[in-house]
Amino acid sequence: MSPHSLARIAVVGAGGIGAAAHLPAVVSLSEEAELVAIVDLDETRRAEAGERFGCRNLYGDMAVMQAEQRPDIVIVATPPHLHEPLSIQAMRAGAWVYCEKPLTGSLASADRIIAAERETGQWTVSVSQFRYAGGSQQARAALADGRWGRPLIGVAHTTWYRGPEYWDIPWRGKFATEFAGATTTQAYHAVDLLLWLMGGDWRTVSGIADTLARPIEVEDASAAVVRFDSGAIATLLSTVLSSKQETRLQVIAERATLDLDTLYLPQVDEWSLRRVDEEGQTVVSSEWPEPEPLLEVNAHRSQLRAMIAAWREGRVPEVTAADARGTLEFLTALYKSSAVGMPIARGDIAAGDPFYEALDAAGPSRAGVNAHV
Template sequence: MTSQETARVAVVGAGGIGAAAHLPAVQSLGDEAQLVAIVDLDADRRAEAGNRFGCTDLYSGIEEMLAAKRPDVVALATPPHLHEAMAIEVMRAGAWAYCEKPLTGSLASADRIIAAERDTGRWCVSVSQFRYAGGSQQAYAALRNRRWGRPLIGVAHTNWYRGPEYWDIPWRGKFRTEFGGATTTQAYHAIDLLVWLMGGDWATVSGVADTLARPIEVEDTSAAVVRFQSGAIASLLSTVLSSRQETHLQVTTERATLGLDTLYLPQQDEWSVRQLDGEGVTRIVDDWPEPEPPLEVNAHRAQLRGILAAWREGRRPDVTAADARSTLELLTALYKSSATERSVARGEIAQGDPFYDALDAAGPSRKQAIVHV
């Protein structure tokens, strides 16, 4: 592969996030990417996306598209229960997959995707767009360089609101097709970003997850405490019932507190760093972050650019299935902790544990308990 090579990119799923983020991202990449096909089961969606993004190669099925177009990279913006099969099919066809979150619905499934990466020599990258949004990479670098000392305390509170109509889309709200609710679907981004910023070394989780007010199987709210190997502690709150409509992230280190107050797409100016001066007065650190260009289009694009650079250079991209598995394991541990009413350690959910085969293995029984309330 040469550095000039243009990647042939296909997008599967032209629904909500496919049309809002993936297709504009591919289209905006100029010489780096060529949109070679759009796949969607729904004929109207396909046609509409084709018109809007100037693509005439439209398919109803991924198999036919892979055989006809031989793409280099395939963005998967389909419902969660289709991710595993599609990602493996993409890699077996010789392409890299760029798959929406949650990557898949169980650790067993994640391990099958990792095995397919190994067998095919291709990669499956999980969408983690908060890591690529404004300021995130600088926050990561500052924390890794210990600019303000070691991370000690983390907060990721996703206070989002979804009214009942949100679940009109049939795959949403159900264990079989969505796998998990507020934690896995909405708070995924903030949790993934926080754990990455804290260094990724989470060790135990104690949590509760429940369905408090929406007519859905999956949880609409969860809360958890995470302990890291370093000793650091984090608080997670994930809900779709909050009228505040905000995402709040915080990392307190030995000498400062980083904060991010955003909603769906962090911007650089939504980050701040506070420190106490000699008199005990809190002041905002004004030389951080360094100015960076505003996000063009969306953070999916920033991540896709990174994938294409790795593809051109023939090296491993960031956030492959193994990285996504770490976040998935933390979410699974949260659900298991809620079901068993005890803390769950990293590594304990292995083959033979029902939670190895299903993200929220306690799902239906939890729902039955709610029905009796």
């Protein structure tokens, strides 16, 4: 490919996150990318998206689109149960894939995507917008360099509100199509960001996941305690039942405490750093974080831009399926811990384990018990 060629991008899924984030991200990168097609089963939705984003190539079938347009990158912005088949289909047709979270619904499925990467020589990148949001890259670099000493304690609390009407959309709230609930659907990015900032080397997780109030199959709340290989510990709380909506992340390192207080997308001015001075007083650092340009659209744009650069340079992109598998394994271990009432270690869930085949393999049984909710 020419180092100056535009990446030809097709978006599959023109509603929800496709229209809100992915399509705006593509058209905002006009010097690096070209929107060559929109795919959606709903004719009205794809027509509206085509008009809004200036795309004439509209399809109801991805295979037809790929045969005619030959995109370099396919963005999969569909309900979760379609992620695996569409990602593999796109790679086998010669495209890289940028896939919404969760990448897929089981470790078995993630391993099939990884196998397809090896088979085709293409890559599937999992959306991880908190890693690319304002301040996050600075935080990761400083923690990885030991600027504030070793990370000792982590906190990730996602306390959002979703009323019962949120699940009126048929695929939401069901194991067959959404795979899991608040921990995976709403809190995924905060969980992923915390694991990444802490070094990614989680060792064990002890968790509780349950459906406390919403009329859904999947969980609406969870809590967990995590141990890392480094000896660090962390706590997580994820729910869609809170009237005080916030996303709170904290990393307590040896010489400073890093805080993020946000809701749906971190901005650089939502991060803060505190130290204890020589007099024993807590002071807020004025030196960190450094100012950053405002995101022109959203963090999907930042990650897509990084992916396009990797595609153009012929190198491995960030947050491939293997990387996303680490977060999926963590979530699976949390659900299994809740089911069996004991900590689950990384690497414990393998082929032959029901949890290898489903994020929350015990969820359907729990849903039956909670049918009164």
